[in-house]
Amino acid sequence: MHLLQYVSPGSSASISPRSLANKCNAVAGGTPAGGGGGGEPPRDLKRPGFLRAAVAPPLVAALVALSPLCLAPASLGQTADIQRGAVLFRQACIACHDAGGNIIQPGATLFMKDLLRNGVGTEEEIYRVTYFGKGRMPGFGENCTPRGQCTFGPRLQEEEIKELAKFVKLQADQGWPKIEIAED
Numbered sequence: 001m002h003l004l005q006y007v008s009p010g011s012s013a014s015i016s017p018r019s020l021a022n023k024c025n026a027v028a029g030g031t032p033a034g035g036g037g038g039g040e041p042p043r044d045l046k047r048p049g050f051l052r053a054a055v056a057p058p059l060v061a062a063l064v065a066l067s068p069l070c071l072a073p074a075s076l077g078q079t080a081d082i083q084r085g086a087v088l089f090r091q092a093c094i095a096c097h098d099a100g101g102n103i104i105q106p107g108a109t110l111f112m113k114d115l116l117r118n119g120v121g122t123e124e125e126i127y128r129v130t131y132f133g134k135g136r137m138p139g140f141g142e143n144c145t146p147r148g149q150c151t152f153g154p155r156l157q158e159e160e161i162k163e164l165a166k167f168v169k170l171q172a173d174q175g176w177p178k179i180e181i182a183e184d
C-alpha cells in the first residue's frame with residue numbers, strides 16, 4: 001500500500017476529495033484498490049522531516065472513515081444489501097462456512113485465495129455454486145437438480161442467491177471482516 005496515492009499533489013496537509021472518493025468507491029464498489037493515485041509524488045513529501053511513514057497512514061485512514069463522502073446514497077443502499085446478505089448467510093450457510101471458512105472441505109473456503117484457485121472468483125460463479133451445489137456443497141436454487149445435489153432444507157429465491165453471491169464476493173474481497181447483524 002503506497003501512501004502517496006492518497007495525498008493530493010501540491011499540498012502536503014490536505015486530502016483531495018477525489019482521492020477520498022476513490023477510496024470510498026474502492027471499498028464500496030469492489031474495484032481493486034490501487035487506482036486513483038496517478039502521477040508524480042507531491043514535491044512537499046520529498047522534504048526531509050515530513051512524517052509520512054509514521055503519521056500519515058493512520059491519519060488518512062481516520063479521515064477516510066469519517067468522510068461524509070463515504071455516506072453517499074449508493075453505499076447506504078449497499079449497506080442494506082450487505083445486511084440482507086449477512087442475514088441469509090447466517091441462516092443458510094454459516095453451519096459450514098462460519099467466518100468464511102469451510103468445516104467440511106478446508107481447501108474450499110470462501111476466502112479469495114481458495115475461490116480463485118477453485119474457479120469461483122466471480123459473483124456469477126459464486127451464484128452458480130450456491131444455486132446448483134458442487135461436490136459436498138448442496139445447491140440452494142429452486143430448480144437445483146439432481147435432487148441428491150441439493151439441500152434438503154428450504155430452497156432460496158433467485159433474488160436471495162444473488163444477494164448471497166454479492167455478499168460472499170464482497171466479504172471475500174475484504175478478508176471476511178465481522179459484520180454486526182441487527183437481531184430480529
Ligand code: HEC
Pocket residue numbers: 089092093094095096097102104105107108109110111114115116118120126129130134135136137138140164165168
Ligand atoms: C452442508 C455444508 C454446506 C453448506 C450449508 C453450504 N456449503 Fe458452500 N461449500 C460446502 C463444501 C463442502 C464446499 C466445497 C465444494 C467443492 O469444491 O467440492 C463448498 C463450497 C462453496 C463455495 C466455493 C468455495 C471454493 O473455494 O471453492 C461457495 C462460494 C459456497 N460454498 C457458498 C455457499 C453459500 C453461499 C452457502 C449458503 C447458501 C453455502 N455455501 C452453504 C459446504 C456447504
